Amino acid sequence: MDPPEINVSISVPSARTRPPLPLLSVPEHSLLPAPPVLTVVKVASVVGARPQFIKAAPVSREIRKHNHEVLIHTGQHYDEGMSDVFFRVLDIPAPDYNLEVGSAGHGRQTGEMLIKLEDVLLKETPDAVLVYGDTNSTLAGALAAAKLHIPVGHVEAGLRSFNRAMPEELNRVTTDHLSAILFCPTETAVDNLKREGIEKGVHLVGDVMYDVALASAQEAMKRGVVRRLGLEPKGYVLATVHRPGNVDEREPLASILKAFAECGETVVFPVHPRTRKMITKFGLEAHLPVTVRLVDPVDYLDFLGLLIEAKKVATDSGGVQKEAYFFGVPCVTLRDETEWIETVEDGWNAVVGTDTEDVVHAIRNFNPQGTKAKSFGDGHAAERIAKLLGGLA
Ligand code: UD1
Ligand code: UDP
Numbered sequence: 001m002d003p004p005e006i007n008v009s010i011s012v013p014s015a016r017t018r019p020p021l022p023l024l025s026v027p028e029h030s031l032l033p034a035p036p037v038l039t040v041v042k043v044a045s046v047v048g049a050r051p052q053f054i055k056a057a058p059v060s061r062e063i064r065k066h067n068h069e070v071l072i073h074t075g076q077h078y079d080e081g082m083s084d085v086f087f088r089v090l091d092i093p094a095p096d097y098n099l100e101v102g103s104a105g106h107g108r109q110t111g112e113m114l115i116k117l118e119d120v121l122l123k124e125t126p127d128a129v130l131v132y133g134d135t136n137s138t139l140a141g142a143l144a145a146a147k148l149h150i151p152v153g154h155v156e157a158g159l160r161s162f163n164r165a166m167p168e169e170l171n172r173v174t175t176d177h178l179s180a181i182l183f184c185p186t187e188t189a190v191d192n193l194k195r196e197g198i199e200k201g202v203h204l205v206g207d208v209m210y211d212v213a214l215a216s217a218q219e220a221m222k223r224g225v226v227r228r229l230g231l232e233p234k235g236y237v238l239a240t241v242h243r244p245g246n247v248d249e250r251e252p253l254a255s256i257l258k259a260f261a262e263c264g265e266t267v268v269f270p271v272h273p274r275t276r277k278m279i280t281k282f283g284l285e286a287h288l289p290v291t292v293r294l295v296d297p298v299d300y301l302d303f304l305g306l307l308i309e310a311k312k313v314a315t316d317s318g319g320v321q322k323e324a325y326f327f328g329v330p331c332v333t334l335r336d337e338t339e340w341i342e343t344v345e346d347g348w349n350a351v352v353g354t355d356t357e358d359v360v361h362a363i364r365n366f367n368p369q370g371t372k373a374k375s376f377g378d379g380h381a382a383e384r385i386a387k388l389l390g391g392l393a
Contacts, residue, residue, distance in 0.1 A: 039393035041067040043153075044126035044145075046117065048074030048101070048137030051319045053086035054300055055132045055155060058211040060092055062386035063130075067393075069093075070124050074113045074137040075100040079273060085299045090212070106136060106167060113140030121148055127392050128153050130385075131175060134168035134318075138175050146178040153389060155208060157182035158189025158198075159318075159339040165245065168318075183385050185209075185376060188341055205384040206377015209319055213304065213326050214379040220304035229268065229295075231309075237265045237363060238310040238329075240317050242272035246334060250282045252354040256334055257284055259359035260292045260314070267292045267314070268306060312363060321349055325372060332362040342374035 043063055047056050056071075063069045073095035077083045087094065099116040101109060117140055121129065129145035130153045131138045142152045157176050161169050176182060176198060184190045185207035193202055226233055239260060246252045253275070260267040271279065271294050279285050285294065298306065304323065307313060313324040316334040324331035325343040333351040343349035350366045352358045 041128065041390055041392045042070065042124070042126045043067060043128050043130050043389055044070045044072055044121060044124055044150075045130040045132075046072045046074065046137055046141030047095075047132060048076035048113070049133075049135045050077055050082050050086065050297075051317075052132040052135065052137060053083065053092060054090065054212055054319070055208045057086075057090035057092050058208055058215065058382035059130070059155065059385050062382045063389060064093075065386065067386070067390055070097075070120075070126060071095045072117065072120055072141075073098045074117070074140065075102055076109065076113075076135060076137045078102055079297075081297045081299070082273065089299045089301050090216075110136045110140050113137060114144050117141060117144035118148065121145060121150060126150060128181070128389055130155065130389070131179075132156060134159065134172040134175070136167070136171065139171040142175040142178040151180035151392070152178055153181040153183060153385070154179040155183045155385060156185055156189075157202070158184045158186075158191075158193040160192045161337050161339040163337055167244070181388060183381075183388070185381070186342060186374075203384070203388055205388075206375075206379075206381035207322065208381045208385070209322055210326060210376040211379050211382050212300075213323055216301060216304055217308065217327070220301040221308065223301050223305045225298070225302040225305040226309045229293075229306075231266065231268065233309040234311045235266065236310060237263065237267045237312045237314055238306050239267050239269040239314045240272065240320050241269070241315070241334060242275050243316040243335065244274070246316050246354055247275045247278045250284075253278055253282065254284055255354050255356045256359060257288060257292065259356045259363070261287070261289050262356065263360045263363040265291070265311065265363060268295065268310075269293060270295050270297045270303065270306075272297060312366070314359065314363060322376065325349065325374075326376065328372060330366050330368050332359065332366055334359065342376075346372055346374045348372060 047053055075098050097120050101112045128151045129141055131141040132155045145152045154175050159172055163169055180201050182202045183205045190202055190204050241256055307323055308327045310329050312330045314332045321331050321333055321340050321343055325348050331349040333349055334354050336353050338351050347368045350362045352362045
């Protein structure tokens with residue numbers, strides 16, 4: 001089904017008409033009528049961390065149908081299981097550039113990205129730079145482009161946790177205020193921007209994570225990951241934990257792991273490398289019973305397969321809260337607030353923090369029923385984004 005008609009008139013600075021593609025050029029003496037001048041928009045997409053590869057997959061595919069994309073990987077995530085595997089399972093083209101920035105403190109990591117991105121953008125002179133979500137790669141992409149007067153498009157604009165202690169909140173707010181085109185996943189996001197005085201260039205397009213989840217669910221189920229890991233459908237809790245506030249200090253991380261140990265369920269926990277490092281540092285693995293299964297991060301299809309068949313999800317991830325909602329899996333959120341407020345308002349997400357007793361209670365007793373009424377779009381957000389970017393020609 002075609003997505004509803006959308007308004008493609010965007011007014012942004014520096015939009016340029018590109019010359020016709022060489023392939024379509026006609027020899028001077030040709031008797032054929034000259035082809036129409038084809039204007040192709042050149043979009044530089046900046047990705048760098050796991051959730052950004054997933055979000056970029058459907059958008060990149062749509063952009064490349066009619067326009068030109070230069071894909072820039074900052075190198076923020078670099079382990080095979082945190083990076084390359086997503087390009088493979090989601091069929092994302094290999095990046096044109098890998099800046100290999102790697103891990104570092106916020107200033108050094110973002111600063112190095114900025115330096116290297118500026119060089120690439122000066123060389124490529126794209127018509128627009130597209131950034132995703134709220135990581136340091138997002139902020140660096142937006143800032144490098146805005147300083148060069150290249151219009152910035154922000155996918156997942158307008159999200160707010162209203163907790164400035166989260167690095168992501170600073171990245172989101174700054175990126176939104178640097179952006180010319182703001183692609184919002186939800187009405188809440190549009191309202192958040194309005195409250196900050198951002199109304200121009202705002203488009204409610206739906207959630208690209210919904211696009212990719214819908215498109216991947218069947219293939220994910222065919223993988224048989226649940227059986228492969230010796231689990232029973234609806235016989236385990238799927239957990240992910242990686243927020244600095246939850247893992248960088250011993251107390252909250254120990255409290256969460258204690259809850260997993262005491263909840264009375266098998267807990268399958270693909271461990272983010274940040275968290276793995278801290279579990280080792282604090283010596284917490286030795287205390288875990290066999291019911292808590294720490295595994296390496298899994299690829300997107302296996303993760304979706306595990307999520308769809310899970311009894312419940314316990315997470316501090318932004319993306320995973322939404323995926324649980326998409327597939328009707330009750331979510332216990334190990335934070336004090338969430339930017340995905342729709343999932344809470346609809347009764348499918350219990351935001352409980354990290355206290356052992358509260359987490360155990362929620363894993364045992366949180367059993368939402370009923371329909372899911374909130375909208376994350378119709379699975380065609382990426383098409384709308386590509387069409388809007390195409391309108392820059
Ligand atoms: C980053 C994002 C966060 C996002 C998360 C997705 C920022 C500020 N944070 O957090 O918003 O939710 O990605 O997963 O941008 N490491 C490895 N191998 C890797 C990547 C990381 O070992 O491939 C380890 C390193 O020790 C590194 C640590 O993980 O220091 C943290 O990585 P980093 O990218 O700085 O932040 P994340 O916690 O991954
Ligand atoms: N994910 C994955 N493998 C894992 C854990 C998560 O593929 O082992 C996917 C998950 O499906 C979701 C995304 O990673 O789409 C969420 O990324 P993450 O939790 O790292 O970041 P956040 O969403 O919190 O920014």
